[in-house]
Amino acid sequence: VEPISLGLAIAGAAASALTGIISYPRLYCYFRECCLQRHELRVANALQESLDRRLFGQHLVSKVVVRAVRGFLSNSQAKKPLALSLHGWTGTGKNFVSKIIAESIYKRGLKSNYVHQFVATLHFPHAHSINLYKDQLQSWIRGNVSICPRSIFIFDEMDKMHAGLIDAIKPFLDYYELLDGVSYRQAIFIFLSNAGAEKITEVALDFWRNGKAREDIQLTDMQNALSVSVFNNRNSGFWHSTLIDRNLIDYFVPFLPLEYKHVKMCVRVEVESRGYAVDEDILNRVADEMTYFPREERIYSDKGCKTVDAKLDYYYDL
Numbered sequence: 001v002e003p004i005s006l007g008l009a010i011a012g013a014a015a016s017a018l019t020g021i022i023s024y025p026r027l028y029c030y031f032r033e034c035c036l037q038r039h040e041l042r043v044a045n046a047l048q049e050s051l052d053r054r055l056f057g058q059h060l061v062s063k064v065v066v067r068a069v070r071g072f073l074s075n076s077q078a079k080k081p082l083a084l085s086l087h088g089w090t091g092t093g094k095n096f097v098s099k100i101i102a103e104s105i106y107k108r109g110l111k112s113n114y115v116h117q118f119v120a121t122l123h124f125p126h127a128h129s130i131n132l133y134k135d136q137l138q139s140w141i142r143g144n145v146s147i148c149p150r151s152i153f154i155f156d157e158m159d160k161m162h163a164g165l166i167d168a169i170k171p172f173l174d175y176y177e178l179l180d181g182v183s184y185r186q187a188i189f190i191f192l193s194n195a196g197a198e199k200i201t202e203v204a205l206d207f208w209r210n211g212k213a214r215e216d217i218q219l220t221d222m223q224n225a226l227s228v229s230v231f232n233n234r235n236s237g238f239w240h241s242t243l244i245d246r247n248l249i250d251y252f253v254p255f256l257p258l259e260y261k262h263v264k265m266c267v268r269v270e271v272e273s274r275g276y277a278v279d280e281d282i283l284n285r286v287a288d289e290m291t292y293f294p295r296e297e298r299i300y301s302d303k304g305c306k307t308v309d310a311k312l313d314y315y316y317d318l
């Protein structure tokens with residue numbers, strides 16, 4: 001075989017292999033991350049499994065989040081992007097759940113090129129730069145949704161976010177078919193905040209004081225109270241915001257305050273993930289070290305499961 005025809009043959013083989021790869025997007029996506037990669041059923045199953053196994057004491061969260069994500073992904077005619085608003089006391093799992101949602105849709109989770117996280121105090125710290133932030137945020141969202149319609153945007157500390165900035169997101173959440181040639185209908189927006197945490201605690205405490213099980217708390221016990229309390233809270237960026245006013249939030253997701261037994265479960269997970277032997281005595285001692293409220297009953301951990309890992313260092317360094 002002449003060198004030149006051998007070269008052509010190799011080039012031909014390479015070209016057909018490449019065409020093969022391109023015509024098999026699944027194969028291509030196996031090696032490189034793709035937008036809209038996973039089938040909705042797989043996402044819903046992964047999400048359900050992960051929440052059941054890893055999330056403690058949040059029966060309402062699992063129910064709402066799985067239903068919302070499954071319904072949205074399987075609806076090819078969605079009229080608007082999915083907007084979830086996660087509310088609750090610190091350390092109860094809001095960031096944890098948004099990470100689990102991201103991981104169920106994109107294997108790389110928060111590290112995926114299609115998942116974008118903003119923290120109000122970190123990314124938008126100065127009230128006087130609000131107009132600049134607005135422009136930057138809008139073009140960031142537009143640019144990323146143009147590249148991948150199924151982009152996920154997570155906004156942490158929404159209660160510390162300037163109301164004007166929240167309103168800047170509004171057009172993307174609305175029922176438009178196209179905005180400047182871009183459709184936002186497949187995107188997912190997740191908002192996290194502590195707003196409404198007192199209201200959630202009030203309802204949970206009421207159940208507890210009446211001797212009713214925590215798991216009997218229904219979504220209806222929470223949702224109206226929550227949306228009204230968030231809307232009327234002047235300290236929260238949601239106040240006066242058109243997101244709630246115009247019903248652009250699809251689901252308010254209430255996170256219940258965590259009890260002693262949940263804190264212990266978190267300690268156990270941390271111990272196991274570090275590869276240490278589980279020692280019940282240490283689990284109790286770490287859980288005992290947390291502070292609990294209200295002052296009389298001392299039921300709920302005031303930091304949820306936060307700082308559990310730091311406390312563990314102390315015991316295993318002894």
Ligand SMILES: Nc1ncnc2c1ncn2[C@@H]1O[C@H](COP(=O)(O)OP(=O)(O)OP(=O)(O)O)[C@@H](O)[C@H]1O
Pocket residue numbers: 054055056057058088089090091092093094095096097193194258266304305306
């Ligand atoms: N309900 C829970 N079940 C299991 N682990 C939890 C739960 N809540 C919190 N954790 C653990 O505690 C860590 C801290 O929680 P997370 O950051 O999700 O709290 P948060 O609600 O977002 O708090 P904040 O309002 O302060 O941002 C998580 O990474 C997770 O390991």
